[in-house]
Amino acid sequence: MTRPWDVIITGCGPVGAFAANLLGGRGLRVLVLDRDTAPYALPRAVHIDHEMLRLLADAGLLEGLRDGLHAGDGHIHIGADHGVIRFLSAAGQPRPFGYANDYFFYQPELEAGLRAGLERFPNVTLRLGAEVTGLTQDEAGVTLTLADGGRARALWVIGSDGARSTLRKALGVVLEDLEFEEPWLVADAEVEGPIRFPDFTGVPEGADLQNLSLMMCDPARPATIVPGRGNHRRWEFMLLPGEDDARMARPESVAALMAPWLGDTPHAMIRAATYRFHGLVAQHWRRGRVFLAGDAAHQTPPFFGQGMCHGMRDAANLAWKLDLVCRGLAEPGLLDSYQPERDGQVRHVIGAAIEAGRYICELDPGKAAERDARIRARTGMRTAAELIAPIASGLIGPGGGERFVNPAVTGPKGPGLLDDATGGGWVLLCTDPPVLSGAAEEVLSILDAAVLSLGADLTDTEGHLARWFAARGAVAALLRPDFYLAAWASDGAGTESMIAAQGRALHLAPGQADLAAAAGR
Template sequence: GVTVSYDEGGERQTASARWVIACDGARSTVRKALGVDLDDLDFEEPWLVVDAEVQGPVSFPPIAGVPEGADLQRLSVMMCDPVRPATVVPGRRDHRRWEFMLLPGEDDKAMSAPDKVAELVGAWMADVPHEIVRAATYRFHGLVAHRWQVGNVFLAGDAAHQTPPFFGQGMCHGLRDVANLAWKMDAVINAGASPAILDTYQRERDPHVRAVIGAAVAAGRYICELDPDLAAARDTRIREEARGKQGETAHDLIPAIREGLVLSGTSGAGARFVQPVLADGSKLDECTGDGWRLFVRDDTVPGEAGGVTRVVAAALADNQAIASWLDQHGVDAVLVRPDHYVFGTASDSGEDLLAARAARLFDYKEFTA
């Protein structure tokens, strides 16, 4: 177990638990107390973040390639302007966020002053009534902890890694971290799984996080170009590459889990499974639940086990997405983990998948040896 000591109201307190997940942010006290260092991925840029309540539409400057009158109000827009790169992000109801890159030599405190903030955001709102809710400067970093687990203490979220925000994946990383830990802890407590399965946490998450942070860092360098000539060349290149090409999303950046609790060597192992909307309007997870699920093509494919929900694709309200996934990978069965990543796939039968799952969950020490 773990004992946490802390001060509350000037008095020393303690709390004990089997495990501790430290989600205490970029300056993580827990990480520092454990002596865990950070890998610096060589990206640090200061940005001013401004939140406002805006009672009307935001005014966008003319954007090359965007038709005049196009509705940008509900889109997140990155302005790759060498004069000052900026981002505009819509929030709930009338909330808006601006992020402005600070230029070399600009002082954080001076740029956060009310008159300077009003100058920067004023052009975007003209005569529209608005209220500045908050303005603060941040250093956008690319950092990853050397160790995500020390004994029974696990680092998660910004305590374990920090990413530039250019793909909007910072909080998503944290959610994936705790999803990874939660189902494994549940399996240990409630299903008798080996505690050693928790040792797969960093092995599964670290490569994923580094890949996405690496892409965000590269995008940040691309976006933060301040040289007008280099920025013009970049813009030309972007337009040429975009012709006849569908846009990429954060989904395209996320790699599969390569090692850990996956059946490596089977088609699709470690990938995130699909989440189609079914004919009745429900999403797949709403229909099947979110525990271990064995999807089989039809009733002729064997495979059943306690603790695993068997789902026959042909019996779903709309099985096309599942059938297409099985066809794409040339298999008849796919076993999906509680965090929606594919454990493994098989043809003809799901029995071997279920046996492999049991081996890895309940005898992980022998498996890793």
């Protein structure tokens, strides 16, 4: 354990395992430490969105996991009068991002697939039953102390060790309370048949309640019913004032809560547990050479199913930056962008989830009726995917920060999604073949960027790319390895300036193109 690793990851839950796959695929030497000897055997997270499928595909993991993913149709909120107050769905609509907006899964299966992915990389080592008890840092790296007396040293450390993170506590990082805490009972079951729903009013024609995440905003008992892969279903019931957690988690209490939805339908309980739904964000996501990710950095109320998505975005944001720094292609100042980019986006989503949670959890019948009228009168967000705000930092140029589209195209490798054609990584996407200076070419060479143009290299099968460029008057877009837009340009000179500005923001320097070539990029 004295070997100096590039990166040590503490915690091999979904976020830690995903980060290890990304870093391992980039050739970095990675050690993953987990205090437990086996993955957690029960489901916790159940939902991811289209961005996560894109990231899993980029890591070469999606095909092995696809059979365990169930595409949902969105979210429907039912008011106190049992009428629809909010419907967020993209079912049947075009897919500019290549995948459906919502997917449901069984977490133990997902974790098994993520861990199996690590076996592809001889440069990644997973050590189970390894509990971290402390850390020290110096200018050259981080040393972790383990409960068995061993030590492990790396250039950088990612703490993805969960809500009770040992690393967060060791760093003295405080969680900021966003003032949302509600007690809920979460129950999972395998159900051999359809769920029974009351006769709700206002359900859109063609909407399939069996395939929607349903929020019962009923002051008598707020609840959520979520579809899953196969016959897996989840219920979440708010605990009312005066109810005891332990008593409500007893089998007879859980059965009584689920009975109206199940009737005589055969089913087998997987688990039932009580939780406090929180909105928390770490005040510091980085201390020196140690970064926090996933639940160690933030905890999100589950009302839009973004908790695990946040953690995977953390990993995707950090992995390519650590890769450039570990290879000597960028200076460590690049890593200063991690918290600014992730913190703002996470807080935006947590804010939306808290706002939804507060109206879902309303127990006063009069206020619930007022809420129903207010929400029914709203216009705006049509799908939960619109929750995800653009990122912002010194790396993001004019017009940048949004998740870039991933539509169907025909490229050099044949038909597929845009990512299939580009191969991921850095991409300069243009309306016409660009003419670039040597300086711009050097930046793109350091980044090992693909340069593709519409028409010459790509056929825009459904017109999504053409519409994107036309709406902005753009001729070029620079895409990052995490699939966010770095910037776009409206002419050739602007394209040159955009690339040069990105090189400076990334802390790249002249002469590093040779280093990149020597590193085999």
